[in-house]
Amino acid sequence: MPSLKDLKNRITSVKNTRKITKAMQMVAAAKLRRAQEAAEAARPYAARMEAVVNGLAASVAGSDSAPRLLAGTGADKVHLLVVMTGERGLAGGFNSSIVKLARAHAQELLTAGKTVKILTVGKKGREQLKRDMSEHMVGHVDMAEIKRIGYDTARDIARLVMARFDAGEFDVATIFFNRFQSVISQVPTAQQIIPAPVADVADTGAVYDYEPSEEAILADLLPRSIATQIFTALLENNASFNGAQMSAMDNATRNAGDMIDKLTIEFNRSRQAVITNELIEIISGAEAL
Amino acid sequence: MADTMQFDLVSPERKLMSAQASEVQIPGADGELTAMPGHSPLITTLRPGILKVTASGQTTEFAVTGGFAEITPEGVSVLAERSLPKGEVTQAIFTDWVTEAHKAHKEAHHSVVDDAAKLLADMVAMGTHIGLDPNVPNF
Numbered sequence: 001m002p003s004l005k006d007l008k009n010r011i012t013s014v015k016n017t018r019k020i021t022k023a024m025q026m027v028a029a030a031k032l033r034r035a036q037e038a039a040e041a042a043r044p045y046a047a048r049m050e051a052v053v054n055g056l057a058a059s060v061a062g063s064d065s066a067p068r069l070l071a072g073t074g075a076d077k078v079h080l081l082v083v084m085t086g087e088r089g090l091a092g093g094f095n096s097s098i099v100k101l102a103r104a105h106a107q108e109l110l111t112a113g114k115t116v117k118i119l120t121v122g123k124k125g126r127e128q129l130k131r132d133m134s135e136h137m138v139g140h141v142d143m144a145e146i147k148r149i150g151y152d153t154a155r156d157i158a159r160l161v162m163a164r165f166d167a168g169e170f171d172v173a174t175i176f177f178n179r180f181q182s183v184i185s186q187v188p189t190a191q192q193i194i195p196a197p198v199a200d201v202a203d204t205g206a207v208y209d210y211e212p213s214e215e216a217i218l219a220d221l222l223p224r225s226i227a228t229q230i231f232t233a234l235l236e237n238n239a240s241f242n243g244a245q246m247s248a249m250d251n252a253t254r255n256a257g258d259m260i261d262k263l264t265i266e267f268n269r270s271r272q273a274v275i276t277n278e279l280i281e282i283i284s285g286a287e288a289l
Numbered sequence: 290m291a292d293t294m295q296f297d298l299v300s301p302e303r304k305l306m307s308a309q310a311s312e313v314q315i316p317g318a319d320g321e322l323t324a325m326p327g328h329s330p331l332i333t334t335l336r337p338g339i340l341k342v343t344a345s346g347q348t349t350e351f352a353v354t355g356g357f358a359e360i361t362p363e364g365v366s367v368l369a370e371r372s373l374p375k376g377e378v379t380q381a382i383f384t385d386w387v388t389e390a391h392k393a394h395k396e397a398h399h400s401v402v403d404d405a406a407k408l409l410a411d412m413v414a415m416g417t418h419i420g421l422d423p424n425v426p427n428f
Contacts, residue, residue, distance in 0.1 A: 041303045048299070048368055052332060052359060151301040151370070208359075211319050211333040220318075220334045221357060224370065231301055 018256035025249035032242035072195030085125030092248035154231030178240035295364035
């Protein structure tokens, strides 16, 4: 049975924890709003880019002059998995869910006899994958220094990936990130970026002229499109992270509250027991006289 | 035929302008071109240059560094990788852009070295046009 002093100390400590989780929750909520706005603002560009690239890709695909980023290397041997996670934890299952999806994907590829290379973006993913996938890891992008996710960040990552592609280091690249749906729901997503998947597009109706040629435009746009997809993924990830952290910290705050209630009841009972004990001692002392 | 068309200028990070424009002058890869309402559908890539938008009699100018423009009879959307209103391009920002173009030129593969050189030249020309110094020290 813990003493009154112990109980009191525990209550104080849990109360402090609750203050911290509450503060983290509010910070996450503020950041979430900004992250959502950023993701929202980036959407028109990404959507238009996707539409135009899809249209072009559909018309150029299959021809001999298709750029390598679209046609691929012709092989399907080496896969690059770009795993994007957060720099920090305390966000519920945010990081683990991405890593779990990436790991399952990697296992599947390995069983099929393919080579897997992993590029991690964000510290948490690297830490978790290092345990069992360390022999596959080929690189890491540190996001700790980056305060605000800008398009430049995404372009640098895209350049890194494309440089590896040009060097013939892999055939297929897939990015892993959490798509933001709501504060309580983030969907871990795998998206192939190289070679660019050709979607079946319904005819848009308008027949465009192209200046310069379709191939030239596509060659110019594909790297941009990859950077844009990475940018979108980073923004979605950021919003998801803050959402996940907010709900995780909300839970933590509530649990701390419950714990305080329980400890307080225990504390009061113990105190009452002590008082009762003292009374009994006084009364039996008086009776003995 | 309508007198105006929908004009949108978006960069990856935000929407810069959305308005009814009567005329848009675009620095296309194959030369300047002006789109007016009813233009035939066209997709062109951009080179670094000045984009001029005339909306309700007023002309707004933007510096853009690359991207593409989609022109339809009903409107023009310009997707620029980086874009700023002309007045906001300071020497510091411009120097950054030129430095980056220089770097790309130096690192470029043989196959694309001409492209990089053209990009650099366009960039410098844009700076001269808006009165900024393209000479990058310590290069």
